[in-house]
Every structure is written in C-alpha cells, then in structure tokens.
Amino acid sequence: MSLSGRHPQATAPPPREPERLSLGVAARLSRYLQVLTQAKKMGRDTISSQELAEYTHVNSTQIRRDLSGFGKFGKRGVGYNIDSLLAQIRRILRTSGQHNIALFGAGHLGQAIASSDVFADHGFQIVAIFDTDSGKVGQEIGDALRVRNYGDLAAVVEADDIVVGVLALPAAAAQAVADDLVDHGVRVIFNYSEALLQVPPEVTVHTSSPAVDLLYALYFYLA
Amino acid sequence: MSLSGRHPQATAPPPREPERLSLGVAARLSRYLQVLTQAKKMGRDTISSQELAEYTHVNSTQIRRDLSGFGKFGKRGVGYNIDSLLAQIRRILRTSGQHNIALFGAGHLGQAIASSDVFADHGFQIVAIFDTDSGKVGQEIGDALRVRNYGDLAAVVEADDIVVGVLALPAAAAQAVADDLVDHGVRVIFNYSEALLQVPPEVTVHTSSPAVDLLYALYFYLA
DNA sequence: TAGATTGTTAATCGATTAACAATC
C-alpha cells in the first residue's frame, strides 16, 4: 500500500516521501502535473479530483489516494489549489534539479520537439540538437538553438553534462547514435524511432513515438 | 506460415477471446506487435519471451501469460514464430478492419506523423490532412497526401467514414477543431496538443504528445 | 446552514513474479 506504516497519532507526522515512487504513481503524478500546468495557463485557481479525473482518465478516488499519501493538499468542499499542488507534486517528483537533454535529428519530429514549451514549463532544457546532415548544421531550430555538427557530440556531452539522449531520427540511423551516446557515458536514451536498440544493461532505453502512441489509442478505442 | 492450423476439438478448449480486452492487456499486446513488426523487418524468424521482455520492459512471465491466455503460440526450447505471432495478435486485437484517420495540422508534428510508415504497417490509413493556414493547402505531405481546405471537413468525414480525428496543432486551435469533429459525429479524438479539451461524454479524448511522453520518461529515470 | 469535496477505510480485482514441470 502507498500509506506505508502507521504513525504515532500523538504528534502530527510530516509528509513522508517513500524512497522510490512506484512506476504507476510516478506516471500518474506526472499526468496530474501536466493537467495542472495547463489549467493554470487557462487561468484556473483550483481544481477538484473529479475534474482531474475527467482529463487524465484516472479514477477520482485514485487521485485523492495518490495525493493523500504525501500530505493533505486539498480543501474539503473546494478542491485543490493549483499553484500549491503544482509545487507539492514537483517536490515529490524531485524536478527541482536542472537536467540537460541532447536531441538527435533535426527533421520534422526533432523540430516539433525542440519547439515545444513543455520542457521549459517543467524545468528541463534541450541544450543541443545534432544532425548528421551537414546541410542542416547551423540552422536555427526552436528557441535559440542551432543544429550542431555531429562531431561535437563528445565535447557537448561532457561540457553540458548531458544525461539524456533523445533520438528523433530514422530507424536506420538510431543504433549508431545510441552506440556513440553509450560510449560517452549517457545512461538514458529516449528513442522516438522504431529501431530495436541494443545497449548494455546499465543503459535504459525508452522507446515511443507519436505514431505508435496513436496506434495504441486506436486499439483501445476501436477494438 | 502455419496460420493456426491446429484446431483442438475433442479435449482442449479452443482459444478463447474475452468479450473485451482489459486496457493493460491491449496496451501490452500492441507493444508486442510493435516489437514483432520491427524484428521481422530486421529479418528475424523467431523471438523468445525473454527477448520481447528486454525490448518492451514487460516481465517475460507476464508476456507468456498474456499470450497463453489466447492459445499455445510458442514452441518450447525455441520461442515464438514471428509471422505466426503477428497474425495471432492482430486477430486478437481485431485490426483486420480498415479504419480511416483525419489529421489536423500540417506543421512539424503533423508532417512527422503523416510521414510515418507505422500506420501502413498496422492497417490504418491517414486519408486526409487539414490545415487552417490556406497557404499550406495543396502542399504535398508524406506519401501521396495533400493538405486540404478546412472547409472540406464535413464532406471528408462523411465520404471517408473518418472514425478518429488527430489534432497536431497548437493548443489555442485545438478546441475549435474538436468541436467541429464532434458536430460531425467523430467519437474518438487523439490530441497531441496540450489543450484540455471539453467534449460531450460520448466522445473519447486521448491526450499525449512527444514532449510530454519524454517528460514522463525523465521523471522515471532521473527521479 | 446546505452543498460540495476531501481524506480514508475496507473490500475486490487484476497485475506481477518466482518457480518449475513439460517438452521442443
């Protein structure tokens, strides 16, 4: 269970953080974060677990249960204050740190990702974009980013402390870039291509792509 | 290949299809399908549950359990025949039918999606792409698709039996298009924007975007 | 106050996993 252990009721226990969030909880919390961020942009001040449930497709009891495991963030009869809940979830997900991302591929998908303001909204930063097509080197992408020469990879990974490599390139090119990233110490690879990447056990690959996401949804809703 | 030539009649019960797959099973089956498709492209003939587990991050026992619920598809000591398993999973997911998709937004993300061969691989078809920017109308996108005028929406939905509307456009434009889709009877909307869409209860909205996907992964692997 | 919504309990359901006999 998520409420791990009983507290002595005499003294009010501080909100507890389990050492490690379960995958399910972390996934749901990040979905709440996404909806809260957007609701805030729309000028909302508070939101109920019922509304969060409609937008996330997570049961409202599950939402209240997820949140109450970390503290009493809501107000009965009112709902949750959006600013306050955003701050709490960010704290729980430990997103205060600055993490730098390198993006590979300046095609349509790479440009779509580089232009997204999702990362700025959530404290991550794309610090470099590479393309093996030398014709694209120097081209301006998104917000103040320029396509860099692939040969700079090693220098950039070291200088900017790149922890995640994002592959937004054709399947045929993905493995070679993954190999280079692994050689230079990058431990997390986000793979938007359809390639089945071979990496050493200490490296984590997360594969998903917009088209494959859509495919999943189609199976759910049409089957 | 052997397309389930075995018909257990006397003793063993025939492979059973539950009326409705659970969300989890459907999600996992479609991930297996994705990996199998790619493995086939790489020239592989068979694959073990262990290998599938490495690529999908699903436990190998879970994979065998998922599959054995529908029949005995594997060969002990060998693994699963890829062609045969592809056919079985497609049958289970009922992907034989032709489903037509309309895409809204011919920007970077829209073009990335339209250019993907994932849909052709899996029996879905993007039959129309729209953009409200009249300057883009007529432009060729992906494979033999032309950007159509937004005013053609009603005619296209009806003529081509569009069951899914895909929104690959800025958040500010998403709600208006969603409203039009709903008005014309589309019941499933895939929302790649960050907008929180308001739709009637009979309409299903699935929201996800490449950048938000990446964000989830970052929480998992960096937290 | 009256209405709304949280926080929490208790019960159920489905997912996950280790282990291993069956068998290719």
Added chain:
DNA sequence: TAGATTGTTAATCGATTAACAATC
C-alpha cells in the same frame, strides 16, 4: 541426450473502487 524455453500454478503485491464521515 542436454539445453532452452514455454505454459501454468500459486502466492504476493499494487491498483481500483464504492462508500462515507469529516469538514470546508
């Protein structure tokens, strides 16, 4: 045969849900 891998069981764990008192 020897090695590998499936199919399946049994046990555990986490997710889900309805219900409702607390309380804003």
